[in-house]
Amino acid sequence: MSLDRRFAGAMGHLLGPDFPSDIALAVSGGGDSMAMLTLAHNWAHAWGVRLWVVTVDHGLRPESAAEAAMVAEECAALGWPHAVLRWHWDGTGNTMDAGRRARLGLIDRWRGSIGHVLMAHTRDDVAETFLMRLARGSGIDGLSAMAACHHVFPSEAVPGEIAGDLPPAPAERSPGFLVVRPCLEMGREELRHYLRTLKGRWVEDPSNEDPAYGRARMRRLMALLETEGLGRDRLAETAVRLGSDREALRLRAAELWGRVGRAHETAAGDRSGVLILDPDWHRQSDPATARRLLGGLLHYLSGADHGPRAEALDGFHDRVASGGGGTLHGCEAAFRQGRLLLFREQAAVAGQSETIGPETLWDGRWRPAHRAFDGCTLRALGENGWRETAPGRAAAELPHRAALSLPSIWQDGTLLACDGLNVGPGGSLRSRFDEMWPGGVREFLLSH
Template identity: 55%
Template sequence: MKGAENSLDQRFADAMGQLLGPDFPSDIALAVSGGGDSMAMLTLAHNWARVWGVTLWVVTVDHGLRPESADEATMVAQECALLGHKHATLRWHWDGKGNVQDEARKARLDLIDRWRGTLRHVLVAHTKDDLAETFLMRLKRGSGVEGLSAMQERRLYRASDPVEALRADEVQGDLPPQTDQSAGQRSYEILRPCLSMTRQELRHHITVLKTPWAEDPSNEDRKYDRVKMRHLLRDLEPLGLGVDLLAETAQRLRRAQEALAQRASQVWREIGSEGAANGHPTGDVLLNRDGFAGVERDTQLRLLAAALQYVSTNPYRPRETPLEELLDRALAGGGGTLHGCEIRAERENLRIFREEKALISCQKPVGSPGLWDQRWYVFRPDMQGLTIRALGDAGWQSFENKRDTPVPYHAARSLPSIWEGNRLVACDALGIGPGKTSQLRPMGRQSHSFARFLLSH
């Protein structure tokens, strides 16, 4: 038994070496819910950190959706105190809007972002079972290679900007150093060092060590798709379709996905461009129609899906059925809307741009915190008191040089523009105003680039 336990410790150490070695950061965060998987990760990380001299900062997000959640957070805090690690509990207050599971996931990532300070890496305890369950869930949805490929061992989370400080009612416990909030720090990596381990292995590990853990009753509630797939896996195991096989299949599809992404990137370099006018970006994606029509369908779908995500800043890829339908309309010379974007067939290009209807409520004072439409910085000290909104029909009608601009009417309506009441003051892409009033949000220290986005999604 001791050899098996050492083997699990070694596998964790090997995974951490591949993810971050050989020069490990001095401090790393762990997201620990109190469930069996995350408590096992905590014990493995504890042993690993002692060897490598790494300081662990443990964080528990209490979603407040179950009466037991507060006690589970307390249990994690107590275990961290025994092990000698700093711990914080972050509390989410749901407003009752949207899908609760989706909102909880987004809130968890956002709260951790606001808590982590200068920490750049957060460990999470996804397992081989999670790979298999996710594979079945996406298979049920009719996903292709993109959806069926395994989740990555590391994922860059594009953090909120600017960062809002945690309120007193949102945090209890230790805060990592909060001094560095530079642009280069506005993203962090989610690391999954337990993807090669099964849930059974991790539970056995903490049972041997007598580590406390809590079982979320919702893990047996079959109204959730993931729970249904978990029970289905138990039935499939005797037929040879168990966790190991499905996880290995997902990993093979991940390799295929990476190759397909490289192919899409090559095609993009040959037939794609990002929209620009008067030396300023428009935020649009353009694909040469003849070149696009001549490539294989999987690459067409990949480019179109990535363009829709890039323009809309939506973290999710569009569903396959509506994506295929939109592609067919575009190839036939038409267009349509999806994912908060619109696609139009122009004379030479297919243009993917922001749907004006999605920006109706997107109006804010110039210089106010945050991004406009989640991707545009708009700030000029000499323009305080003005507002930014989509150009719209009113702005287009007031623009006198319509024949001289490369931006067509259907795309221009979604451009960021600055207004004083009902008077258009500035729109960089149309050459109105002093210029340099807006810029696309950079990705970390790199420039905002569809080519980079395409390779990372």
């Protein structure tokens, strides 16, 4: 079957039958993404969909600006709008991880009303990622194949320049966007052969052959593994099977949460961000599902891109299942009346404060619910706040340690509101997570 037909089949499966009127493509200029651009061009004309192409120039190589210009030329020839998003790395953190975050954050700023962004990950990427994560000792989540559709929610605006065509602005902006990978069942060499046949253009990123990068090393290793029956296809198939097993664990964890867990709410219905498990939660299912649930709850509370590592989670699970507390992944576990409470660790949010305005986001999660507190400070409650909340403590039923990291609003050293401890008018803050996962913790567990 031709690549055009396979691409059309993948798009129909992932987004059909009622396709969005506008779809974005992230195109770097490499062979995979340029082939995807050509495939999408042919498909879009047949289905009446408008494409918007975006190139993120990370500025990490001197050739990157010329590569972005090449993509712009190809888009002009094909008749599609194009924009370049320029990011300037500040030199902190891991380069690859910082670049990935910047790419998603810049695309989110640029996308306007578009809710779907195509990315050209291939079967080779699945196999290489499997090997890289196997070397790190990853569990089933890390070893599972990347999803063909994945909702991402960039947590903050990324500074950078946007030059080129902008999609239409939305009347109401949706939280995050859907990454769609229609080329996951295609091989890298297949896509390059497609371009060569059509005399298409692309550039080769020299970092793909640089042994300083883990992915480049895995590509070399895969050539050796091929002779032993562990080539790209076998590794990718294994990752896909593990993905099916991961989905089964997600379902079991979500079902267990429905029986033994709840999000803490005040008498007024405000959510505090504290999660509660029944005393016998770990006896209600098998150990693997219990660990899955616990890891998912820590992932949810922390707001991190990934959940805790498998080895650390194993030890944490054993401690709390035997009645002990502890901290992991920026979260803490404590007990009250036999129930397990999970909440943000105070040390993880200490020192974080935001002056409240229209775009305020504290701890990657909490926003002011209205403008009445503009100019005030949003931060963790802390010890000073705890001393001021005595009237609301009994009704809130939260212990001292859980209360210290609650979001609260202050003005000139005076506590104005802490929904979790019934201080203030109530409904002062809302969680960004409620926008991202309207179905609450259960929806999160089913998608992570």
